[in-house]
Amino acid sequence: MRRTGLRYLPLLLLAIAWELLARLELISSSALPPLSHVVVAWVDLMRSGELVSNGYASIYRAMTGLGLSVLVGSLLGIFMAWWRPLNAFLSPLVEIFYPMPKSALIPVTVIWLGFGDGSKILLIFLGCMLPVTIGAFNGARSSEQALVWSARSMGASRLRMLWDVVLPSALPELLNGIRTALALSFILLVSSELIVARSGFGYLIGFLGADGAYEPMFAVVLTVAFLGFAADRAFQAFMNWMLRWRT
Amino acid sequence: MSASAQIVVKDVSHDYRPPVGRVVRALEDVSLSIREREFIALLGPSGCGKSTLLYLIGGFLRIENGRICVDGRAVTAPGPDRGVVFQHFALFPWKTVKGNVLYGLERGKLPRAERETRAQAFIDLVGLTGFEDSYPSQLSGGMKQRTAIARTLAFDPQILLMDEPFGALDAQTRSLMQTELLDIWQKTRKTVIFVTHDVQEAVYLAERVAVMTARPGRIKTIVDTAFDKNDPQIYRARTFVDKVDEIWGLVREEAIKAQGTHAR
Numbered sequence: 001m002r003r004t005g006l007r008y009l010p011l012l013l014l015a016i017a018w019e020l021l022a023r024l025e026l027i028s029s030s031a032l033p034p035l036s037h038v039v040v041a042w043v044d045l046m047r048s049g050e051l052v053s054n055g056y057a058s059i060y061r062a063m064t065g066l067g068l069s070v071l072v073g074s075l076l077g078i079f080m081a082w083w084r085p086l087n088a089f090l091s092p093l094v095e096i097f098y099p100m101p102k103s104a105l106i107p108v109t110v111i112w113l114g115f116g117d118g119s120k121i122l123l124i125f126l127g128c129m130l131p132v133t134i135g136a137f138n139g140a141r142s143s144e145q146a147l148v149w150s151a152r153s154m155g156a157s158r159l160r161m162l163w164d165v166v167l168p169s170a171l172p173e174l175l176n177g178i179r180t181a182l183a184l185s186f187i188l189l190v191s192s193e194l195i196v197a198r199s200g201f202g203y204l205i206g207f208l209g210a211d212g213a214y215e216p217m218f219a220v221v222l223t224v225a226f227l228g229f230a231a232d233r234a235f236q237a238f239m240n241w242m243l244r245w246r247t
Numbered sequence: 248m249s250a251s252a253q254i255v256v257k258d259v260s261h262d263y264r265p266p267v268g269r270v271v272r273a274l275e276d277v278s279l280s281i282r283e284r285e286f287i288a289l290l291g292p293s294g295c296g297k298s299t300l301l302y303l304i305g306g307f308l309r310i311e312n313g314r315i316c317v318d319g320r321a322v323t324a325p326g327p328d329r330g331v332v333f334q335h336f337a338l339f340p341w342k343t344v345k346g347n348v349l350y351g352l353e354r355g356k357l358p359r360a361e362r363e364t365r366a367q368a369f370i371d372l373v374g375l376t377g378f379e380d381s382y383p384s385q386l387s388g389g390m391k392q393r394t395a396i397a398r399t400l401a402f403d404p405q406i407l408l409m410d411e412p413f414g415a416l417d418a419q420t421r422s423l424m425q426t427e428l429l430d431i432w433q434k435t436r437k438t439v440i441f442v443t444h445d446v447q448e449a450v451y452l453a454e455r456v457a458v459m460t461a462r463p464g465r466i467k468t469i470v471d472t473a474f475d476k477n478d479p480q481i482y483r484a485r486t487f488v489d490k491v492d493e494i495w496g497l498v499r500e501e502a503i504k505a506q507g508t509h510a511r
Binding site for chain 2: 144146147149150151152153154155156164165168171244245246247
């Protein structure tokens with residue numbers, strides 16, 4: 001507990017520096033309002049329910065998009081590793097789309113699915129799928145021949161083996177891919193909501209910023225930052241539990 | 248002998264095709280008959296194709312030339328009548344000792360409670376009582392191989408295919424495991440095909456030793472090595488030492504040939 005406290009000491013120092021810089025008016029309060037004011041604004045946003053309702057909309061989009069990408073990406077990656085023709089067909093597509101900045105698709109998804117949840121979910125799905133696919137593919141390809149043979153000799157069918165051997169062998173790389181996707185989902189969520197949306201964290205940030213309400217705007221930015229951090233931490237804990245057999 | 252042969256290998260040749268480079272003939276015209284409940288060792292210099300022969304019998308590699316029959320049926324795929332023990336254990340690292348041993352039983356027809364009892368019985372048999380919930384990464388090499396042996400014995404294959412199972416173990420552990428394997432073999436009376444490059448191990452464990460030639464692998468000769476397995480002093484017996492020397496001589500010739508082909 002104490003070590004965790006020490007670990008995040010730099011964060012506390014940063015918060016103090018922020019407060020001091022703003023209080024001594026070394027930076028104008030519209031560029032950086034004092035942290036204490038931001039905290040008060042955060043409490044107000046929570047009370048009014050604005051943060052919760054917009055937060056709910058955002059989390060729903062991110063989780064649905066990410067969930068779909070994990071499902072489709074894992075299946076795709078594993079089957080690509082399993083069946084060569086599928087790999088030959090899909091890997092050029094993966095290579096082309098992987099480095100493409102997915103935020104460029106924001107207007108496209110809006111044209112297709114409008115201003116609501118659908119366009120955000122599609123964007124997050126598209127953006128998150130490839131890191132998951134690549135993780136699943138590399139992981140599945142690394143499954144040991146002897147393990148596959150071993151399962152086969154104990155009566156496992158070829159399909160059964162995908163579940164019993166290939167998937168668990170792929171798990172370390174697959175989970176790393178999902179972790180990357182999780183971070184991406186936050187990025188895509190907020191950027192798409194900033195540009196076109198009627199609800200969500202991104203929308204709220206943009207709306208408050210345009211209104212000159214910088215204190216609540218910073219409060220929302222900090223909330224998103226904290227949620228991103230918490231989600232990553234929670235996922236890491238989940239990974240460690242799933243891979244507890246490794247050490 | 249051929250009347251009671253359980254495993255018949257007839258005129259089998261096999262080519263190894265690496266992803267890059269030229270095709271290598273691994274086995275050439277191998278014929279071999281193995282009786283039920285026999286313990287036979289396949290002995291030869293490294294790269295002679297002895298493991299390849301084992302994997303062909305296991306049904307893991309496609310038989311392109313020749314025929315292999317087990318109990319009168321041609322081998323086309325792996326099956327639970329042939330249990331395999333690999334040199335590097337091939338345990339599922341994400342399953343505990345118990346989970347690994349249970350795996351082979353889960354494909355069978357036993358009810359759950361009986362599977363549990365049976366798994367525990369084999370864990371006890373190989374001396375791993377108390378380690379049921381350990382993961383392979385927490386075990387020593389010897390314990391991993393014991394787990395692998397328990398896993399294979401648990402689903403009761405009639406035939407054990409063992410690919411240098413003690414090759415990755417230190418000398419003391421190996422010696423203990425050899426004694427244990429003989430003990431298990433005498434209790435369960437399975438047919439064992441045991442691949443090794445260790446002459447003394449082959450002579451000690453097997454009833455017959457098939458000595459293979461350098462690549463391409465052929466059966467050079469088959470030597471009778473049935474000694475009294477229960478004699479703890481057998482290593483010192485004159486007849487045993489002579490037999491080891493005799494087979495050593497045969498293997499040596501092949502090892503030298505193998506070196507020669509490598510040098511070229």
